[in-house]
Amino acid sequence: MSNENSVIYGLEFQARALAPQLAETEKIRFIIGTQSLKQANNQIHLVEFNEEISTLKTTVFHHSDGEIWRITTSPLDPLKLATCYNFVTGENNCQFKTALLKLPQTENPENIENLEILTKFDISPYGNEVRTTEFHPNDICKVASVLDTNIVLWDVSESHAKSIKNFKLEGKNNPKFTIGKWNPHQNCNQFTATTETHLKTYDIRSGDLAWQIDGAHNQLIRDLDYNMNKQYHLATCGDDGFVKIWDFRQTQGPVFTMNEHSHWVWSVRFNHYHDQLFLTASSDGQVLLSSAASVSSENNPDIKGDSLDDARKSESKQLLADGPLQWCEHEDSVYSAEWSPSDPWVFASLSYDGRLLVSRVKKSLKYQIML
Amino acid sequence: MTEKNTNPLDINGPNFSPNMYLDKIFKECTLRQVMDHESEIVKDTQTLHSDMQTLVYENYNKFISATDTIRKMKNDFKKMEDEMDLLMSNMESITSFSDKINLNLQETRNKISHLSGVHSLLQRLQFLFKLPATLKSRMEEKNYIQATQDYLHAQRVLEQYGDMPAFQGIKSDCEEILTELKMELRKQFCNHTASTQALTESVDLLLQLEEPPKELCMEFLTSADKRLGEQLVLLKDESEQRHVAEFIDLGCTGFLNDLCIIVTSFHDMFINRVNVENLENSEIFENFAAVELESFVNENMNSYFILVKNKVDFEQDTVDTSTLVQALDKFYIQINSNKFSKHVNFSEKALEVIGNAGKKQCNAHLQVLKLTFSDTLTKIKQVLSTPKLISQDDSSKNLSELLNSMIVTVIEKTKGVLQDLVAFTSPSIAFAKKPQFQQTFSIEYVREGLIVNFLHHITDTIKNVCSEGILDTKIPPTLILILSKFCLELKNSSVHYLLSKTEELFNINIKRSNNVTVEIKICNSMQETAQFLLNHYVRLQGHNCSQMLRKSVETRDWLHTIEPRTVRAVMKRVVEDISVIEATVALLYEDQGTTTGNSSDSSRKTHSYSVSKAQYKSNWSSYTPNHLDSTLVSNMHKLFSERIDIFSPVEFSKVSILTGIIKISLKTFMECVRLKTFSKYGLQQIQVDTHYLQLYLWRFVADENLVHFLLDEILGSTVHRCLEPVLMEPSVVDIICERG
Incomplete structure (x- = not known):
């Protein structure tokens, strides 16, 4: 990777939590949380990428409550974020917790401080391990947490979260949820969670199962992501090394599959603007920028106009071929890769050895998509 | 000359001037000389004189005798003249006599000639009156040729005087009989038993009777068509019961022979002989007839071909290749030896039919091979899924044995199929000698269509066993492993062996033909498949172990x-x-x-x-x-x-x-x-x-x-x-x- 394409930021500690600052539309900002069993050492880094001069500016905050397993940010308030962390209690015990945090409005470079805790959650009735806490895409007062066997919907308007609803997963062998996400379409009334190899989507109004895809992967599903520009489309990835894109109206098979990674795929993300691009991060140490143009919103024959226009279009703009387009190599497993919400051509990937790579989409690719 | 003549000094010349001559003598000569000259001249003159005297004498005698002769002739002529006059008067009297006689006989002669005219007319009339009866009797005797000739004699008269009431009856009678005759003749068209000779005859007669040739020729073809159609129907009926070889024989003896006869007789009747009357018309007609014949032959041959094709298709599954080839060979020879049409080469069409049969046969064999292969696969699957096989000692041998038997089965089966198909190109077969057939059959059908396709089928099937992307745990991993090895083995030796065997058996020279799948390509795809399967195997086994480890850590x-x-x-x-x-x-x-x-x-x-x-x-x-x-x-x-x-x-x-x-x-x-x-x-x-x-x-x-x-x-x-x-x-x- 040449300098032109990526900037490296090294952390002192191992890390697996990376999130883009979703509500920030001006600056390219990512938030990293470290994962170290030494309580006091854990930090949250706010990394801002200055695209013009290709430099990174970071602000560090303490996170003394424990190692961070996951960070999510509010899509509405740039200052809000949620962490799932592991709090060590006493000798040989630790406890998973989640909290809503607030970044300070003003920057204070001299002091490294802890972040203000906005809302605390009492998860003990629902399970031990919090997998993620997801902000509702529209409603600032709602978040959903994925715990062992529960999805809990919280009202977070006050400092202690009140649970509104919870959906319990039932089945043999005590199945657990792995991860979950809001469906950004359909008024955000659906929440999708994964358990083992299955996808389950609940309607949060009725609490019923809206739809499900069983056996979407051969092994555990690690992550999923909705296509912002195309309803009904979501991507999944998992331990079998596959990335699959589904149209959940037809659950018998994926509309797209890719098997380029040689180990588990931990994260999949559609580009918010050009949804033919998606990022995958894998424990084989690679981040792949790939194209699924054949099933993207760009390849939509309904939108196209009359045949003359059509011909002109196909002449001037050819769809990208499906498959990988760009590689980023890390030294260790990569557990997350995220697009910048403010610049569609910038993405960041974080490997377990604490190295953040902020990369740009190759110029040639960019032009190919834009022109 | 004139000078000489005019020379006045020349004593012998006509313009001699004695005075000048004398003057000259006198001037030039001496006296003596003059004297001598004078004597000389005198002497000359004397000689000349005597000469003249003898001449005159001689000629006078002759003249006298001539005069005598003339006088005698004069007398003779006079006599002759008198006799001539006499002759003339006699002649005149003869002429007058003959005129007189002529005049006397004139009347009688006219009468006689009139009478003889009446007589012939009467005779003809009698013929006419008798005609219907004659015709009828001829008809009864089936002596159509005579009948036609009789009618033709009377035809013009009837045409001329047909309007007269007296003849109307006869004419209508005749016409009636004639139509009957025509009917009778035409009936022969439809008569199955009628020999071609008879047919030709009837057509001949009909043509003489000025039936429109076009119509005739159409009619002829229709009837022939009908007959051939019946043959075809018969063949079709038979085809269900008979063996393919018998069927072909039947077709040869029945249908093809008939067609041959029809074509030749048609040529004789219509094309080669309608010419006498008016040339331009006949040419047009000949073209017309040729076209008609052409289409007729085409149609019939086509339906025959279709019949043969169907039969061959139908028999393909039940009959072994050599019998089929033999039958096809007979068929080809038969078609090839007959020239039915100038424009359409039926032997090519026959080749087409045979080619199709070859293709079908190849396809059938391909299906058989595919079936065998899938059988082998299922068998192996079964063997592998019986659990005792894995990890037992004696199973160890079994696995490689299994692989070997799989390879051997596939190879042997393919070899058998090739051997079977070689019949198509055996040198004793006539159509196998045709290069175009040989080429397409060996390369397109056998090598590409059968062997290459089969090899592709193998790779495809094997690839499908672990269909892309799905780590199906139901498939025993050992199967994948064995299939991978199988592909590898095929690639390493068997592909080459099969291809070279094919080339050897079918005498194929790959270098000469362009669109041939190269061995390397097949090998590559085999290798790819083997690699794919091996990767799959590793992944599958890796995941199986992973799963255990993951569960153990997670729980x-x-x-x-x-x-x-x-x-x-x-x-x-x-x-x-x-x-x-x-x-x-x-x-x-x-x-x-x-x-x-x-x-x-x-x-x-x-x-x-x-x-x-x-x-x-x-x-x-x-x-x-x-x-x-x-x-x-x-x-x-x-x-x-x-x-x-x-x-x-x-x-x-x-x-x-x-x-x-x-x-x-x-x-x-x-x-x-x-x-x-x-x-x-x-x-x-x-x-x-x-x-x-x-x-x-x-x-x-x-x-x-x-x-x-x-x-x-x-x-x-x-x-x-x-x-x-x-x-x-x-x-x-x-x-x-x-x-x-």
Whole structure:
């Protein structure tokens, strides 16, 4: 990777939590949380990428409550974020917790401080391990947490979260949820969670199962992501090394599959603007920028106009071929890769050895998509 | 000359002037000379005179006799004249007499001639009156030729006087009979038993009767058509019962012969003879007739071809190739030997039919081959899914035997098929000599259509066994392994063998033909498939082991575990499974000898491992975990500058396969460990487990450092995830492992 394409930021500690600052539309900002069993050492880094001069500016905050397993940010308030962390209690015990945090409005470079805790959650009735806490895409007062066997919907308007609803997963062998996400379409009334190899989507109004895809992967599903520009489309990835894109109206098979990674795929993300691009991060140490143009919103024959226009279009703009387009190599497993919400051509990937790579989409690719 | 003549001095010349001559003499000559000259002249004159006298005398006698003769002639003529006059008067009297006689006889003569005219007329009339009766009797005698001739005699008269009431009856009678005659003649068209000779005759007669030739020719063709149609129907009926060879025979003797006769007689009747009356018309007609005949022949041949084709198609499954080929050969010879049409080459069409049959036969054989192959597959699947086979001793032989039998089955079956098809090109077969047939059949149908297609089918089927992307756990992994090996074996020898066999049997020269699938291409796709399957196998087995490891790590509460006393059962299970896999793989892939170097000194292996462990221990006690980890990682990276690709391409060797599986499993182990938090004892348990794996796994892989490195990383990660990273004494670990 040449300098032109990526900037490296090294952390002192191992890390697996990376999130883009979703509500920030001006600056390219990512938030990293470290994962170290030494309580006091854990930090949250706010990394801002200055695209013009290709430099990174970071602000560090303490996170003394424990190692961070996951960070999510509010899509509405740039200052809000949620962490799932592991709090060590006493000798040989630790406890998973989640909290809503607030970044300070003003920057204070001299002091490294802890972040203000906005809302605390009492998860003990629902399970031990919090997998993620997801902000509702529209409603600032709602978040959903994925715990062992529960999805809990919280009202977070006050400092202690009140649970509104919870959906319990039932089945043999005590199945657990792995991860979950809001469906950004359909008024955000659906929440999708994964358990083992299955996808389950609940309607949060009725609490019923809206739809499900069983056996979407051969092994555990690690992550999923909705296509912002195309309803009904979501991507999944998992331990079998596959990335699959589904149209959940037809659950018998994926509309797209890719098997380029040689180990588990931990994260999949559609580009918010050009949804033919998606990022995958894998424990084989690679981040792949790939194209699924054949099933993207760009390849939509309904939108196209009359045949003359059509011909002109196909002449001037050819769809990208499906498959990988760009590689980023890390030294260790990569557990997350995220697009910048403010610049569609910038993405960041974080490997377990604490190295953040902020990369740009190759110029040639960019032009190919834009022109 | 004139000068000479005019010379007045020439004594013999006509213009002689005596005076000048004398003057000259006198002037020029002496006296004496003059004297001499005078005497000379006198002498000359005397001689001349006497000469003249003799001449006159002689001629006078002659003259007198002539005069006498003339006088005599005069008298004779006079007499003749008188006689002539007499003759003239006699002649005149003769003429007058003859005129008189003529005049007298004139009347009688006229009468006689009139009478004779009347007589002939009467005769003709009588003929006419008798005509209907004659015709009738002729008809009854079936002497159509005479009848026609009779009618033709009377025809003009009837035409001329047909209007007269007296003749009307006759005419109508005649016409009636004539139509009857025509009917009769035409009936012969439809008569099945009528010989062609008879047919020709009737047509001939009809033509003489000025039937429109076009109509006739149409009618002729229609009737012929009908007859051939009947033949065809007969053939069709027979075709269901008869054997293909008999069917062809029947077609040859019946249909084709008839067609031949029809065509020749048509030529004789219509094309080669209608010419006499008016040339231009006949030419037009001939063209017309030729076209008609052409279309007629085409139509009939086509339906015959269709019939043959159907029959051949129908029989294809039941009849063996040689019989079929023989029948087809007969068919071809028959078609080839007859020239039915100037424009359409039916032997080509026949070749087409045969080509189709060949193609069908190839396809049928292809289907058979495919079926055999899928049968073999199912059989192998069955054998493999009976569980006792795996991991038993006698099964070990079975696996390679299974592979061999699979290869042998496929090859032998293909060979058999080829042998069978060779009949099509055997030198005794007429159509096999046609280069265009030979080419298409051998290259397009047999080589490409059958062999190459079959090979492609094999790769496709095998690929489909583990359909893209789905790690189906229902398929026994051994099947995938065996299929991979199968492809490899095919690629290594059998593909070449089959292709060269085909080329040899069918006499194909690939270099000459362009669009031929090259052997290398097939081999490549075989190799690809083999590689694909092998990768799949490694993945599948890797995932199977991974799954066990993942479950074992995930389900345990590592924070509240007791001090390790044994190796966890899962580890033993993993080692066991890998041993089984090794045993299975070893049956198909011989050891490449890379590991033999290692096997001799396993003690060294453990030793070095313990040493490194001891180092860790010293390090870990003094450094903070993350510090340690970063140094460890960097050290490791220095040692192994190469990245470890988890799914690097697998080679076709036992070691490579096992290395792949182990890499996947250990990587999974590491990822799982990273998701957990460990207590001291949890860490120690992992320490024991990794040591155990180290002890048993190194022998499976090519590069033992790889296992070493991965296990170190697992342990490193565990240390990092441990709340209280205290490792166990290596000696204790050793003891536990040896015990367990």
